[in-house]
Amino acid sequence: MMYHIQSINSLLQNELSAIETYQQALDKFRKQTALGEMDFLMSTFEDHKAAVFSLRGKIQQLGGTSAQDSGTWGTLAKIVMASANCMGKQTALKVLREGELTGSEEYEKALLDHELPSDIRSLIENKLLPAQQRHMRTLDQLVNAVMA
Template sequence: MHNIEILNKLLKDELTATETYQKALDKLREDGELAESESIMPIYEAHKDAVSSLQALINRLGGTPAEDSGARGTWAEIVQGGANILGKKAALMALQKGEKNGAEDYEEALQDTELSSDVRSLIQMKLLPAQQAHISTLDRLLEAAA
């Protein structure tokens, strides 16, 4: 049960990320920023893949996957809405902050001594490295936007 709670918390993070990236992609395309949208599209796809992986593991453990991002999703909407008004660099910074928060949540989960080996493996081998790669990509985009 404990593993399912942790996985659902991480799943809500990933659902928030997919919602936020979808909004950012829509905004970038609307503004004609096709290069940036092509740069962040793989991150969006990776978050969708993470959602699928987490849902599958929760189901395998006999749990019920969270269906929405909850309060975090609302916060993400507010942050992304503000970033859209302030411009591309602010939007990229908001995405980067979200990625860093996600990485911290994965690292925090790994500190849990009750975490099962399959949950630990998914985080260590797939989810956390993906978050770290996303942060690097956003670092490069932010440098280019400066």
Template sequence: MHNIKILNKFLKDELSATESYQQALDKLRDDAGLGQSEDLIPICDDHVQAVFSLQGLINRLGGTPVENSGAWGTWAKMILGGANMLGKKSVLRALHEGEKNGAKDFEEALQDTELSSDVRALIETKLLPDQQEHIRILEQLLDTAA
């Protein structure tokens, strides 16, 4: 039960990330002056894959995956919506902050002694490395953003 609760929290976060990246991609595509939306597509795809991985593991553990991002997703949409009005750099900063929070959550979960080996493996081999790579990509984009 403990592992399913943690996995569903991560699933909510990944659903929120997927929604946030889709919103950012839509904004960047709509605003020809922002460009670089193609740099965010692989990150969005990683979050979609994380959703599938988490849903699969929750099902294998006998749990029921959450179906939406809940309050966190609503908050993330508001923040990103505000950033969208301020331009590309604000969008990238909001996404970067979300990625950093996600990485911190994964790192904290790895300190949990009750975490099962399959949950730990998913975090160590897929979720956390992807998150760290997203942070690096967004930092590069922020460095080159006007």
């Protein structure tokens, strides 16, 4: 049981990192972003906030204490995103996509655990992982549009 709490907390920290990174992107590009891009950034930011809420709920159900910050990965993500923001929108979008890819891989890795509680498995399979994949597809489109 403790292993599952740690595993879910790791996923939670990824989501907290995503919130911080998208917040940076929103702050940076608010004035220079097309409406569709801004809608996507806000929508994705909200998706990650919802994921944090869901994961915290699962940790509480298991009797655990949820992570309050994004940890080392979050710090690294902030540094990388700050650098990307200096280089421009396309680089920042690529960094966001890499973050989504990492999150997607972490969810897929969690699903390999055959002892993962079924409600958490269902949350990942039906909500969290599809959201990550949707975010990656949209980021690919945005990166390509910026390049065009």
